[in-house]
Amino acid sequence: MKRPIRALAAIGLFIAGTATVITVAATPAQADVRICEQYGTTTIQGRYVVQNNRWGSNAEQCINVTDTGFSIVSQQGSAATNGAPLSYPSVYFGCHYTNCSPGTNLPLQVSQISAIPTSINYTYGSGTYNASFDIWLDPTPRRDGVNQMEIMIWFNRQGSIQPIGSSVGTGTVAGRTWDVWRGSNGSNNVISYVAPSPINSWSFNVLDFVNDIRSRGAITNSWYLTSIQGGFEPWNGGVGNGVTSFSTTVNQGTPPTTPPTSPPTTTRPPVTTPPVTTPPPGGGGACRVAYTANSWNNGFTGNVTVTNTSSSTVNGWTLGFSFPSGQQITNSWNATVTQSGSSVTARNVGYNGTIAPGASQSFGFQGTHGGTNGAPTGWTLNGTACSS
Known part of the structure; x- marks a missing residue:
């Protein structure tokens, strides 16, 4: 699901799009179908939509659609590698600019999804391209227009291209280690x-990636999954690239009740703090706070770990602190966070209100800053000062 470019500020901006859909066939393909129309589509297996989606150029691109996937058979033109790709030929499940795959249950709220078992097989040809698996989410159940959140899984990349934004470290998701990038293309985050090396075939749970960006503060469980897509973004060449098989199912049900306790590991060094040697005064017990942040442009995520260093169990906690640089929290996880001016209050939620002696609880939040993202100060646990 690719969209028109508004601005190109980063190398290899991968943007989504078109608001026009031309349907070539409304019934499942029984024999190979060749699509050269700029936004031509067809359906396969009575379940998925295959789209040519030549959104970045008017030059000809043709794909050959089989009953299990597609391949690029003709590709004209080229695009500079410091700009956007030519197209996003792909197969998808869900809704793309009002064209929904047959019988799809998307859009569906993340809180109502128990698993998304998915399998895809790629074949690789020549040219400058990425093999991109896209996952789209929005705060509303959109079937048209630009979604606010795009997850891109790069199974392969060839040439001097890179993702939108900047690298924020590495993370392990669905049993694999990834270089993680974060940014905005001007229309969506x-x-x-x-992937550090090409992946040709993989079966995995898409929900693992949805949960990972949730733990990074990018979405909440109230957001909606709108589509799942597998394809290619070519800058030049690309003939021979294809998806030979694609399958996905969005299982409805209650997801696991234990949410992630902290955002995924990154390569950024954590903040280290010395242990408390003298308990602070007051009736709330001794405590220690560790804070780490990942910043980009005018946004950031923060992770807070509060440790009970006293000999008494804390039953129900309220952590207070202040931002020194005008930061504003926009959403949070594992705590109910409110803000008044520079003062912030975080209260436990139902499942993490107890902190035994020597134990810790963690929560996180996402926010904005005006160019300076100083660390919070004045930590207090139930009214008692904490070390930091």
Whole structure:
């Protein structure tokens, strides 16, 4: 699901799009179908939509669609590698600019999804391209227009291209290690997971990636999954690239009740703090706070770990602190966070209100800053000062 470019500020901006859909066939393909129409589509297996989606150029691109996937058979033109790609030929499940795959249950709220078992097989040809698996989400159940959140999984990349934004470290998702990038293309936010070496075939749970960006503060469980897509973004060449098989199912049900306790590991060094040697005064017990942040442009995520260093169990906690640089929290996880001016209050939620002696609880939040993202100060636990 690719969209028109508004501005190109980063190398290899991968943007989504078109608001026009031309339907070539409304019934499942029984024999190979060749699509050269700029936004031509067809359906396969009575379940998925295959789209040519030549959104970045008017030059000809043709794909050959089989009953299990597609391949690029003709590709004209080229695009500079410091700009956007030519197209996003792909197969998808869900809704793309009002064209929904047959019988799809998307859009569906993340809180109502228990698993998304998915399998895809790629074949690789020549040229400058990425093999991109896209996952789209929005705060509303959109079937048209630009979604606010795009997850890109780069199974392969060839040439001097890179994801939108900047690298924010590495992370392990679905049993694999990825280089994680984060940014915005001007229309939507993007988190990209880049494989260190090409992946030809993989079966995995898409919900693992949805949960990972949720733990990074990019979405909440109230957001909606709108589509799942597998394809290619070519800058030049690309003939021979294809998806030979694609399958996905969005299982409805209650997801696991234990949410992630902290955003995924990154390569950024954590903040280290010395242990408390003298308990602070007051009736709330001794405590220690560790804070780490990942910043980009005018946004950031923060992770807070509060440790009970006293000999008494804390039953129900309220952590207070202040931002020194005008930061503003926009959403949070594992705590109910409110803000008044520079003062912030975080209260436990139902499942993490107890902190035994020597134990810790963690929560996180996403926010904005005006160019300076200083660490919070004045930590207090139930009214008692904490070390930091």
